[in-house]
Amino acid sequence: MLSFFKPLIAACALAAGVAHAAFPERPITIVVPYAPGGAADAVARVVATRLGAKLGGSVIVDNKAGASGTIGASYVAKAPADGYTMLYDATPYSINPHLFPKMPYAANALQPLSLVLLAPNVLIVKSDAPYKNVGELIAKAKAQPGKINFASGGSGTVQRLAAELMAQKLGLDMVHVPYKSGGPAITDVIAGQVDFMFGTVAATYPHVSGGKLRALAVSAPERSKRLPDVPTVAEAAIPGYEAYEWNGVFLPAGVPAPIATKLQQALQEVLKEDEVKQRLADLGAQPVGSTPADFAAFLKKEDAKWGEVVKKGNIKLD
Numbered sequence: 001m002l003s004f005f006k007p008l009i010a011a012c013a014l015a016a017g018v019a020h021a022a023f024p025e026r027p028i029t030i031v032v033p034y035a036p037g038g039a040a041d042a043v044a045r046v047v048a049t050r051l052g053a054k055l056g057g058s059v060i061v062d063n064k065a066g067a068s069g070t071i072g073a074s075y076v077a078k079a080p081a082d083g084y085t086m087l088y089d090a091t092p093y094s095i096n097p098h099l100f101p102k103m104p105y106a107a108n109a110l111q112p113l114s115l116v117l118l119a120p121n122v123l124i125v126k127s128d129a130p131y132k133n134v135g136e137l138i139a140k141a142k143a144q145p146g147k148i149n150f151a152s153g154g155s156g157t158v159q160r161l162a163a164e165l166m167a168q169k170l171g172l173d174m175v176h177v178p179y180k181s182g183g184p185a186i187t188d189v190i191a192g193q194v195d196f197m198f199g200t201v202a203a204t205y206p207h208v209s210g211g212k213l214r215a216l217a218v219s220a221p222e223r224s225k226r227l228p229d230v231p232t233v234a235e236a237a238i239p240g241y242e243a244y245e246w247n248g249v250f251l252p253a254g255v256p257a258p259i260a261t262k263l264q265q266a267l268q269e270v271l272k273e274d275e276v277k278q279r280l281a282d283l284g285a286q287p288v289g290s291t292p293a294d295f296a297a298f299l300k301k302e303d304a305k306w307g308e309v310v311k312k313g314n315i316k317l318d
Contacts, residue, residue, distance in 0.1 A: 023055075023083060023258075023262060024056075024057040024083070024084065025057075026084065027057065027058040027060055028051075028055070028057065028060070028084050028085075029060055029061075029062050029086070030044055030047070030048050030051075030059060030061050030062070030086045030087075030249075031061075031062050031063075031064050031072045031076050031085065031086065032044045032062070032063050032064070032065075032072065032088050033063075033065060033070070033073050033075075033087070033089060034065050034069060034090070035063060035065040036063050039090075039119075039200060039203075039245075039283060040088065040089075040090045040247055041063060043088075043116065043247055043279070043280065043285070044061050044247075046275075046276055047088070047270060047271075047276070048060065048061050050270040050273060050276055051263075051266055051267060051270050054266040054269055055262075067104075068095075068096050068099070068154075068317075069089060069092045069093060069096065070103065070104055070105075072087065072089075073087055073093065073105060073110065074103075074105040076110065076250065076251075077106070077109035077110050077253075078252070080252065081251070081254035081255045081256075082255065082256075083251065083259035083260065085251075085252060086113070086250065086263070087110060088247065088248075088249055089247070089248060090246065090247050091244070091245050091246055091302070092156060092157070092158070093248075093299075094299060094302035095156055095158065095161065095306045095310070096156065097307075098306060098307045098310040099155075099156050099315065099317050109253050110250040110251070110252065111251050111252070111253045111254075111255065111260070112250055112295040112296045112299060113248070113249040113250055113251050113260060113263060113264050113267070113292055113295070114248060114249050114264050114267050114288075114289060114290050114291070114295055115247075115248045115290040115294070115295045115298055116248050116249060116287070116288060117246065117247045117271075117280055117286060117287055117288055118220070118244045118246050118285065119200065119220075119245040119246070119284055119285035120201065120219045120220030120224055120232075120245070121159055121162050121199060121219040121243060122198065122199055122200070122201055122204050122205075122208070122215050122217070122218050122224070123196060123197075123215070123217045123219070124196060124197060124199055124204050124207075124208065124213045124215055124216070125189065125195065125196045125213065125214050125216060126189060126191075126192045126214070127190075127211055127213055127214050129214060131216070133217075133231075134217040134233060134236045135236060135237055137195075137196060137216060138170060138172070138237055141170075141172045141173070141174055142170070145172075146174075146175060148172075148174045148195050149175040149176070150174055150175070150176060150177065150194060150195060150196050150197050151179060151185035151188060151189055151194040151196075152177075152182075152185060152197060152198070153178075153179055153180070153181045153182035153183075153185055154178055154180065155315060155316065155317050158198075158243060158244075158306075159182065159185075159198040159199060159200075160176060160178065161243065161306055161309050161315070162198040162219050162243035163176070164176075164309050164313045164315065165241065165243055165305075165309050166233065166237075167313075168312055169238050169241065170237075170238065177194050182199060182200065182203055183203070185199070186199055186203060186204060186207065190212045190213060200245060200283075200284065201218075201224055201227070201284025202282070202283040202284055205284065208227070217230060217231055217237070218232050218233070219232070219233055219241070219242060219243040220242055220243075220244060225284075226284045227284075245285075246302070248295055249267060251263070260292070264292065267289065268289040271289040272289070
């Protein structure tokens with residue numbers, strides 16, 4: 001009886017292999033869980049264009065913004081596990097589970113595919129601020145507890161948590177001033193309404209190079225190529241400190257391994273292209289491209305780090 005089914009089983013396996021080899025046979029959608037025009041959206045569109053060219057098909061971007069990225073992530077988590085729906089997410093992915101009392105999707109409903117980029121934040125102050133380096137800012141914060149304030153684009157942003165991480169490591173008492181987005185926050189730093197903030201390289205660099213802001217430190221372990229004279233927080237004040245912005249790609253859990261591998265390998269090739277590397281460099285970001293296992297390990301560390309910061313700081317959503 002078993003011998004009767006062997007040809008049928010072999011035929012089914014062959015058919016599945018052919019189907020996977022033919023992937024994609026229709027457009028792929030990359031869901032960006034943030035509004036159009038932001039840094040993640042901009043990179044996702046570059047990646048989508050080049051990924052489509054690599055795969056010989058069409059890759060489109062669909063913005064499903066809201067609830068700090070959880071609406072779009074939930075949509076992908078519940079999508080068919082066929083490789084035709086992908087999630088392009090960022091640092092809030094690792095922060096949200098510690099801020100929301102209940103997530104709209106299970107933790108294992110998404111599978112990591114690849115880390116796309118890492119980008120530092122920049123600690124900025126008004127150009128004529130009294131502190132010339134991060135050490136002087138920290139000294140004032142220690143001498144005057146509760147007097148130094150810092151801005152962010154919202155309570156759940158990595159910019160806010162980057163400052164909280166610094167405060168917690170040094171035992172500083174500083175006041176958080178949340179804004180609805182990073183743009184107005186930067187404007188008020190320039191105006192001297194708030195003392196400092198951590199901002200993205202892309203958003204702050206024009207103001208730093210234009211003389212409206214002073215960059216005191218970057219949050220990554222290495223200096224930024226766009227700001228080579230600006231020290232890291234780690235070398236200037238807090239050894240071991242790091243707070244990255246990151247972007248990465250996820251799939252609904254259960255996508256067949258041949259399809260996931262094809263997508264991951266194509267994505268790695270895209271991130272090695274000169275055009276893509278230049279686009280990321282313009283944003284102050286470093287292209288990565290990783291295995292799913294390496295991305296999963298990275299996410300585990302991010303989850304632990306930000307979970308501790310949120311809990312210790314008793315941070316709540318606005």
